[in-house]
Amino acid sequence: MIPLSWYMALAAILFCIGVCGFLTRRNVIIMFLSIELMLNGVNLNLVALSHFLDSVRGQAFTFFIITVAAAEAAIGLGIAIALYRSRRSVHVDTINHLKG
């Protein structure tokens, strides 16, 4: 039997890896990935607690967290595409201006 504290320590380390990635990286998509890592750390904590407490409450919460993570990925990546497109359209404009 694996003690609960091992799972909690692993979840804390995973969460902090996500925090570190979010604070240090500058690429938007990698920052979103770091948020996913943080959510996974929380998920691991919830599932471990629900197993050790003989309850499925934590697993139900994990289910909802996965839903929110999917929504967050869809919206965040949509914003990234919009950002990229606006930046590229600026580039196209400059080319036209140079051409006169």
Added chain:
Amino acid sequence: MFLQLFFGYCALMIITSGILAISLRNPVHCVLMVLVLFFHMAGLYLTLNAEFLAAVQIIVYAGAILVLYLFVLFLVSLREELHLTAFVPNAWLGRIIAAGLAVGLIAVIPAFTLGEKGAWTIEAIRELTHTKAMGQELYSTYLLPFEIAGLILLVALIGGLVLARRDEGTGREGADTGDPSQVQPQEARR
């Protein structure tokens, strides 16, 4: 003994691939490292008797969300990545903050005490199968949160459509100023 070995292997792989995922230069390699991490998370869920969540982890996280990330990474060309200014001025400051947070979180773990035990013991779940137990709880106790989760997904769907849609104004502007034959293939690519 086997369980401990399996946990150790999964924990080692999770930490290694997590650190690689935030430190590799190529974003595609980062996403693939996160894929490895998600598979080992599913393995850990199996050790916790959460088979349904392990399947959901692989199907939704590894199958859907990471494919979305890869798709956007290839759509946004790799050479000119989207960069923001980082939240902390120095990368080492961020690492020190994260390490301090980790030390703090791990230091308080021994003070944790378990609360009251619930009704779903392993035997009860095993008798009913895990998926059925989850379904019973989701559709009875957590019915309202379940509906709200569906609403969140709907909002995300509409929001993603609105955000990724080609803007009408800029498209017409490009057609006015530039050569239409040059604008046309670009629009098709979008």
